[in-house]
Amino acid sequence: MAAAARLLVTSRCLLAGSRAWYSGGQRIRSWLEQRAARLYSSEGKVTVKFVNRDGSTIVTEGKVGESLLDLVVEKNLDIDGFGACEGTLACSTCHLIFEDHIFEKLESVTDEEMDMLDLAYGLSETSRLGCQICLQPFMNGMTVKVPESVADVRQAVDMGKNS
Amino acid sequence: MSPRCSWLYRLPGRALLGGIRTLPTTRCPGLHRSLTSSAHPPQICIVGSGPAGFYTAQHLLRHHTQAVVDIYEKLPVPFGLVRFGVAPDHPEVKNVINTFTQTAHSERCTFLGNVTVGRDVTIEELQTAYHAVVLSYGAEDKRLLGIPGENLPGVYSARDFVGWYNGLPDNRHLSPDFSAETAVILGQGNVALDIARILLSPIDLLKKTDITQTALDALSNSRIRKVWLVGRRGPLQVAFTIKELREMIILPGTRPANNPSDYQNLGDFIKDLPRPRKRLTELLVKAALEKPGEKEALRRSQSDREWGLRFLRSPVAVLPSEDGKKAAGIRLSVTRLEGNGENAVAVPTGETEDIPCGLILSSIGYKSVPISSSVPFLHKNGIIPNSMGRVQDAPGLYCSGWVKRGPTGVIATTMTDSFDTAQSLLEDIKSGALNYSENRLGASAIRELLLLRGIQPVSFSDWEKIDAVEAARGAEVGKPREKILDPEEMLQLVCR
Numbered sequence: 001m002a003a004a005a006r007l008l009v010t011s012r013c014l015l016a017g018s019r020a021w022y023s024g025g026q027r028i029r030s031w032l033e034q035r036a037a038r039l040y041s042s043e044g045k046v047t048v049k050f051v052n053r054d055g056s057t058i059v060t061e062g063k064v065g066e067s068l069l070d071l072v073v074e075k076n077l078d079i080d081g082f083g084a085c086e087g088t089l090a091c092s093t094c095h096l097i098f099e100d101h102i103f104e105k106l107e108s109v110t111d112e113e114m115d116m117l118d119l120a121y122g123l124s125e126t127s128r129l130g131c132q133i134c135l136q137p138f139m140n141g142m143t144v145k146v147p148e149s150v151a152d153v154r155q156a157v158d159m160g161k162n163s
Numbered sequence: 164m165s166p167r168c169s170w171l172y173r174l175p176g177r178a179l180l181g182g183i184r185t186l187p188t189t190r191c192p193g194l195h196r197s198l199t200s201s202a203h204p205p206q207i208c209i210v211g212s213g214p215a216g217f218y219t220a221q222h223l224l225r226h227h228t229q230a231v232v233d234i235y236e237k238l239p240v241p242f243g244l245v246r247f248g249v250a251p252d253h254p255e256v257k258n259v260i261n262t263f264t265q266t267a268h269s270e271r272c273t274f275l276g277n278v279t280v281g282r283d284v285t286i287e288e289l290q291t292a293y294h295a296v297v298l299s300y301g302a303e304d305k306r307l308l309g310i311p312g313e314n315l316p317g318v319y320s321a322r323d324f325v326g327w328y329n330g331l332p333d334n335r336h337l338s339p340d341f342s343a344e345t346a347v348i349l350g351q352g353n354v355a356l357d358i359a360r361i362l363l364s365p366i367d368l369l370k371k372t373d374i375t376q377t378a379l380d381a382l383s384n385s386r387i388r389k390v391w392l393v394g395r396r397g398p399l400q401v402a403f404t405i406k407e408l409r410e411m412i413i414l415p416g417t418r419p420a421n422n423p424s425d426y427q428n429l430g431d432f433i434k435d436l437p438r439p440r441k442r443l444t445e446l447l448v449k450a451a452l453e454k455p456g457e458k459e460a461l462r463r464s465q466s467d468r469e470w471g472l473r474f475l476r477s478p479v480a481v482l483p484s485e486d487g488k489k490a491a492g493i494r495l496s497v498t499r500l501e502g503n504g505e506n507a508v509a510v511p512t513g514e515t516e517d518i519p520c521g522l523i524l525s526s527i528g529y530k531s532v533p534i535s536s537s538v539p540f541l542h543k544n545g546i547i548p549n550s551m552g553r554v555q556d557a558p559g560l561y562c563s564g565w566v567k568r569g570p571t572g573v574i575a576t577t578m579t580d581s582f583d584t585a586q587s588l589l590e591d592i593k594s595g596a597l598n599y600s601e602n603r604l605g606a607s608a609i610r611e612l613l614l615l616r617g618i619q620p621v622s623f624s625d626w627e628k629i630d631a632v633e634a635a636r637g638a639e640v641g642k643p644r645e646k647i648l649d650p651e652e653m654l655q656l657v658c659r
Contacts, residue, residue, distance in 0.1 A: 059450070081221075085255055089255070091256070092574050093578065105613070115406045118443075120575075149582075
């Protein structure tokens with residue numbers, strides 16, 4: 001069961017890679033870089049600090065190449081409702097807020113990810129979906145924030161009528 | 164984990180706990196208090212097993228180490244609109260079922276399907292058996308158009324139509340008429356786009372989904388080539404979200420046919436819009452005004468089906484065919500907008516327009532209904548009056564999901580809203596506002612009542628048997644599942 005779940009998680013990250021690959025030349029390059037990073041630094045670990053909704057922090061370590069969603073699932077981090085659609089770009093529950101200097105270095109965002117971010121609560125200038133961000137060595141030691149879900153903010157962005 | 168068995172076959176731990184009630188603890192307050200935390204867990208039940216019910220249960224179980232949470236469901240199968248509402252070509256949205264299944268497998272969670280609260284068991288009986296009752300039964304009714312001809316054959320509510328292609332037992336005999344070339348959908352929300360997509364998708368795409376075989380057969384013979392989505396207001400007020408619009412624009416074999424003049428003056432407004440509305444409007448404008456590239460132009464010219472948005476039109480009457488036996492068109496009142504943005508109001512100009520069509524689908528929203536005269540209900544808003552999920556003036560009663568806030572939002576909206584309700588309940592347990600010192604029998608008490616009434620609840624492991632049969636039938640034809648449409652057949656599969 002656990003093995004099956006892990007397989008699912010891995011294929012999701014590969015899927016994210018292939019999606020990027022279809023989107024153009026620049027994507028191919030970064031995708032290859034990512035694959036290379038995965039191949040050559042298979043021992044590479046990246047430490048990530050999550051600041052949860054209640055302000056508590058969780059420090060954990062992930063492997064280069066795995067996505068932040070993979071990391072949350074694999075380490076069973078206590079973040080309510082994280083990754084409801086399991087990394088298929090069909091929800092915004094793995095929304096994370098990044099530090100400016102990390103955000104600037106992230107791969108550019110696809111329209112499909114932006115579409116889902118549009119529906120996220122507490123959207124910020126440095127918001128991304130955790131399922132689309134794969135760990136890379138430069139991220140070591142970064143802090144990501146789980147946005148608070150405030151009722152007022154939510155209603156303001158809630159425009160999906162009878163969905 | 165061992166399979167969960169029916170209460171009839173296994174002596175559950177909870178029945179033993181129930182037996183503690185006969186011990187003379189109530190006569191000994193000190194002992195009673197010392198037992199409350201371990202011997203008398205809070206007994207909570209949830210009415211409805213859609214996303215609101217399951218997310219509420221998930222939060223309660225996760226954040227209270229002893230609470231027992233039972234989920235009651237009218238149908239023999241769980242998951243509500245995830246099974247019966249989410250479009251068959253959106254399987255990724257249905258991934259939430261995996262988490263719900265984990266919740267249902269919890270030792271402290273029991274699923275009781277095939278039990279209609281309000282008929283088989285009353286809210287009062289649930290309140291006697293449990294310390295808290297959470298109402299998460301959704302919005303099962305439809306809003307009516309209230310126009311002449313609404314009841315003619317050829318006119319269907321989106322709710323019934325979606326229920327039909329998704330295998331909702333109540334709608335299995337709908338048999339919609341696809342013999343005309345044009346369909347009109349009244350409404351511009353995500354449900355309207357879901358329906359347009361199902362009507363226009365190449366059948367080979369639908370064949371790989373869990374759409375019912377009945378719907379697949381009917382759609383294979385469909386003559387519908389044009390679908391208009393009609394809204395009372397303008398492009399700045401559409402209710403659908405951008406993902407669904409993007410899907411529609413690139414739907415294989417189908418081209419968008421929008422009226423450029425509807426979009427020409429939007430440029431000035433766009434830059435000041437909030438981000439989601441801004442990106443959505445930009446995509447609408449791009450699809451309508453931008454000259455497509457060579458490849459896209461070729462694709463569009465080769466497409467034999469089309470769809471488009473019609474703005475500033477409000478339905479006035481369904482026009483009958485000559486023999487008066489079915490719908491042959493719709494009369495729309497031309498409107499203009501007063502005010503701006505989300506709050507703009509459509510006002511009739513006095514002009515009308517007729518669109519000939521053989522299929523009319525009203526997708527103007529769902530509606531919750533009261534479950535019992537003892538539960539407060541705001542008829543005007545179609546919700547249960549509540550504060551953060553606490554039902555007004557009704558201690559021990561809570562609500563979550565559409566019945567709490569109205570039928571809007573995506574699954575993530577319902578998720579956070581359900582977590583909020585669960586949080587309110589947990590706070591009440593902590594503060595003592597919800598007193599659970601007195602033991603309640605929970606499911607075992609309700610099962611006794613149901614047994615007397617001849618109702619056989621369907622357990623989660625029973626559902627897993629139905630699930631396996633559906634998956635096997637689907638595998639035979641290359642679909643993720645073939646849904647069983649008849650509740651009697653479902654019950655026979657789990658008959659003991």
